[in-house]
Amino acid sequence: MKRSQLEPRKSPRQTRSEAMVEAILEAAVRVLEREGLAAFTATRVAEVAGISVGSLYQYFPNKHALTAALIRREQAALVQAVEAVVSDTKDLSLEAGLSRLAALAVSHQYGRPGLASALDHEERRLPLGKEIEAFRTAIRKAMRGFLDIHQARLPLQDLDSAAADLLIIARAMVEADADRREPAAPGLERRVLRALMGYLLLPTEAFTRSRSSRRFL
Amino acid sequence: MKRSQLEPRKSPRQTRSEAMVEAILEAAVRVLEREGLAAFTATRVAEVAGISVGSLYQYFPNKHALTAALIRREQAALVQAVEAVVSDTKDLSLEAGLSRLAALAVSHQYGRPGLASALDHEERRLPLGKEIEAFRTAIRKAMRGFLDIHQARLPLQDLDSAAADLLIIARAMVEADADRREPAAPGLERRVLRALMGYLLLPTEAFTRSRSSRRFL
DNA sequence: ACCTGAACACCGTTCAAGT
């Protein structure tokens, strides 16, 4: 699938098109939130947007592109939120910063539960093109920036892998919780924090079969 | 969706049926491994199994049930593998045991990469009935048993949540890696081990805004 | 009794016809 296949057909300079794309995306969100993934069909989205299917396909080359646009929006919002937290917590302790990040992960998922879950699942299913890959990279970079601030305290060599791992861990724990219950389990945020802190602070010697193995923990 | 909808139609006592179910499942695995999720259609599976679509539907009430049967198999194998590791590592250190569990997570995913990935994705998409939920519970229980052995060393109150979290973390890290590359990243197993160890060993005080915060790490 | 595969319902996508 080529990159162009995932993008809206029309240039955003044309104001009418822009508004139409917007209306379609809003309709899509409505369908996903109110009626679920099963009802998320091209015809239904067009219907809710008040246009014909044919028109929908004038703005999006295929349904995948429509889904990708929704995911792109969510991801863009998340990038900004993560960057904001990193910047806001520059002067706080590692614990405080991670705590804010854990809270962000939870609130991002539970802010719009139906939508977030549906997009999670779609995101996995589809090969998502480079643009969305870029958002992930941006989030990883922001996280890496956070780790750099606390570098002195971290017994880690590969901060890039660490940043990626932390994001995967937080996301998986929150999604697993969201798949089972709503609202969030009371201890969720705390458990996420534990996972992140533990990953970062575990002394390397603690799992390097050495005689000093139990000195730290 | 009722539980009965996810099970094969015929009793396993009828040997011919049993063999047929087996043949269909093998065909399904073949299609998934060799041709991918996109080619995994009822017609294609029937074709590879050498029967008509109609016959396929005599053994499985719907395609979902066929997928569920494959997932059930994988999960059953995984339950046994986890139980075996837990039992084999009864007398070893926490590190050694977790290390074996991390290795199991990686090898389970990479043992049959195409199949495992495809089933991962399907497993998320579908509401999977109680039987598969039971496998997850069994794995969680085995993990809980493992934690009980090392209880004295763990600064944790809720071992059930911990067991569930460890499984989610290991799985998410391995799947994220598998989605991006093949074979596994060289450091993957070690990173999974770090995540598990860190979660378990992090002193509770380390993230409870107390003045003793930095005493341990 | 059991199997077959054309037929049906439904979804993504297109395009001839209408404005």
Add this chain to the structure above:
DNA sequence: ACCTGAACACCGTTCAAGT
């Protein structure tokens, strides 16, 4: 020029007809 919605291709599922 732009929109519409019937038509087409394809997939899951069924069932009349064949053995």
